Amino acid sequence: MRLLKFFGYSIVAIVCGLLLVFSGAYLYLSPGLPSVEALRSIQLQIPLRVYSSDEKLIAEFGEMRRTPIRFADIPPNFISALLSAEDDNFANHYGVDPSSLVRAATQLVKSGHIQSGGSTITMQVAKNFFLTSERSFSRKATEILLALQIERQLTKDEILELYVNKIYLGNRAYGIEAASQVYYGKSIRDASLAQMAMIAGLPKAPSRFNPLANPARSKERRDWILGRMYKLGKIDQAAYESAVAEPLNASYHVPTPEVNAPYIAEMARAEMVGRYGSEAYTEGFRVTTTVPSDLQEIANEAVHSGLITYDQRHGYRGPESRLPGKTLSAWTTELGKQRTISGLEPAIVTQVQKDGLQVLTRTGEAHVAWDSMKWARPFLNTNSMGPMPKQPSDVAQVGDLVRVQRQKDDSLKFSQVPLAQGALVSLDPQNGAIRALVGGFAFEQSNYNRAIQAKRQPGSSFKPFIYSAALDNGYTAASLVNDAPIVFVDEYLDKVWRPKNDTNTFLGPIRIREALYKSRNLVSIRLLQAMGVGKTIDYMTRFGFAKSDLPPNLSLALGTATLTPMEIATGWSTFANGGYKIAPYLIDKIESRNGDTLFTANPPRVPGDVVNGVAATDGLAAPSNGGITIEPNPGAAPAANAAATESQTPAVAERIVDGRTTYILNSILEDVIKKGTGRRAMALGRADIAGKTGTTNESKDAWFSGYNADYVTTVWTGYDQPESLGRREFGGTVALPIWMSYMGAALKDKPLHTQPEPEGILSLRIDPISGRAASPSTPNAYFELFKSEDTPPSVNELGNGVAPGSPLPADEAAPIDLF
DSSP states (O other): OHHHHHHHHHHHHHHHHHHHHHHHHHHHHGGGOOOGGGGGGOOOOBOEEEEOTTSOEEEEEOSSBOOOOOGGGSOHHHHHHHHHHHOTTTTTSSSOOHHHHHHHHHHHHHHSSOOOOOOOHHHHHHHHHHOOSOOOHHHHHHHHHHHHHHHHHSOHHHHHHHHHHHOBOSTTBBSHHHHHHHHHSSOGGGOOHHHHHHHHTSTTOTTTTOTTTOHHHHHHHHHHHHHHHHHTTSSOHHHHHHHHHSOOOOOOOOOOOSSOOHHHHHHHHHHHHHHHGGGGGTBOOEEEESOOHHHHHHHHHHHHHHHHHHHHHTOBOOOSEEOTTOOHHHHHHHHHHOOOBTTEEEEEEEEEETTEEEEEETTEEEEEEGGGGTTOOBEEETTEEOOOOOSGGGTOOTTEEEEEEEOTTSOEEEEOOOSSEEEEEEEOTTTOBEEEEEOSSOTTTOOOOHHHHOOBOOGGGGHHHHHHHHHTTTOOTTOEEEEOOOEEEETTTTEEEOOOOTTSOOOEEEEHHHHHHTTOHHHHHHHHHHHOHHHHHHHHGGGTOOGGGSOSSGGGGGTOOOBOHHHHHHHHHHHHHTSEEOOOBOEEEEEOTTSOEEEEBOOOBOTTOEETTEEOOTTOOOOTTOSOBOOOOTTSOHHHHHHHHHTOOOOBOEEOSOHHHHHHHHHHHHHHHHTSTTGGGGGGOOSSOEEEEEEOGGGSEEEEEEEOSSOEEEEEEEOSSOOOSOTTOOIIIIIHHHHHHHHHHHTTTOOOOOOOOOSSEEEEEEOTTTOSBOOTTOTTOEEEEEETTOOSOOOOOOOSSOOTTSOOOSOTTOEEEOO
């Protein structure tokens, strides 16, 4: 009896002591406690996600993988698993579980140090959101006080929702939804009971119980949790036995892009960081781009196959390395070090057979057929190759590290990674929306975005800008210009320039129309000379070109400016849309984590262009910011920003070229396809396409720019460090096939669409010899387009800088000082 009284008094004393200690702690710590109310508006870090215009994932950026989930969407089995593992008395306590604290205290007395904190889920929420992971009595006391406050102000469901979305669960996964995606590639709602139990076991020690790093330990904890669930009556015996028998099938899953558009993703990321700084990675922004997934995939394939075709046309450069005499294990290790580059897988030759090669890939051994290797003549230099191979042993040896391309039927083709690079830009000429963009053969090979960063000489694909200036300055498509030799001398440097045509032939007086579709260099030079270099450069800047990129001399006529494919495509958009200036843009919409619209693009558009049911209207001035977008007001409510977005009326784009000029120029550029250097594009069978090839000196750059009224697309090919593509390679052989592959697929089943004929256009019969209006009896007369104010042309012959209508100089080859 006395013993019982002693224990009773002892317990009372301990309880009183604890109350005194706790009261003191409360009085000491309570003034510095954070407000629990902040938990209601807490902003968890969510990564930036970039989507195509048809809502397919392009990329995700951010250190933390997190997809918040509402309590109502959490499967009941997961809640049971989590509470069984972490806090089985969660429903009954008020933030602190005394029995857990006593157990923790007992462990401390026995071991001399803190082994477990006796924390409830509510206490963990307090720690995760407000405190550090420091192990100390003061931090524990603060944690307890916060837990009690949390329980008073939040419901149990709200506490659990905060907990499951905040916790770190390994492999950059924060929250249960992200963890389920990382370990099983599916939502927690679709996970099995065993998988839920595995995830529920991670909060205790994400590294120790990680199913990827420690599968045995992870399974042990998973089965323990399943046992707890069964013991607590959360699942029946059949469910328990089935879950325990399920193998541990976790594997690493990363967010898989639904669209392969890494250059687009990087452009969107950079723009978002420019707008929002580091918060771009954490605030859960959802970015919708202007790029449809189907056009992007078409562009990828066009550039990929076009560069491989060019590369194989110049022969096989040999294996990337040779590993003869190595073991299968050594070969496997070597393959693990290699990256797949734009679908070209690394492979090691294990056998050379009569009908092909046996190779080892990361997925096992496979056969490469001899038919896929017959292109592999030995590369000697850009202009020559060795003899055709007669058998597989002429191409490869055992131990060679080569590249193979997997086909749809899982067969392998022999290949190699091209050294030449390429870029493709496709814009909507009506509003500037980027519809597809490829910045190189492979992003994993090089992050350098050649579409927007590589300034290269466009060659003859720049000539339409010279001819546009001529048509806007008194010349007509029927004007005659002399295609004859000319020599320029710099008397101070003793330097002589003798420009020539690609074919090194001269046609004499030739109509401007024919000169452009035949790409006659001397005519372009004479036009520029007659108009004046400075005046013409001023004209060029209206297309958005910087003066610093345009050489102030007559070489400009041959395309020696230094411009990116994006700049060229933007300039060409004016020809495609009837004379309007557009600005390319990529981001169509930005939404907050809650789905509120923060930003909607509202670029100036060509009159009549309809987006989201609203057409650009003539008479509206372009906005002062270039008409790109609506900037959100950071201090305004999301609804206010959304309302501001919806109220914007699209502005009409600025007209920079007479519509009649672009109509006539379009007709000439259509002739480039029908009669000139772009004749190969006739294979597309479309009457609404126009374009121009471009090839620089020694074929260091090969271009093709072309369009209809739906898309304007520019393709560039060349080496990053400029060198010749080969003496038989031109814009029409390297760039044009890529353009055709993309535009053929992009325009498939689309109706013909070209710019309508503007008012003020006349069609007159012209004498092809004199360029004058033809009489009824003139042989071979043809119809030519003119602006209505143009009188029937006289012979507009240009000599060395003389005005239209003047007689030709007697000696066309006479030197002229013009530098």
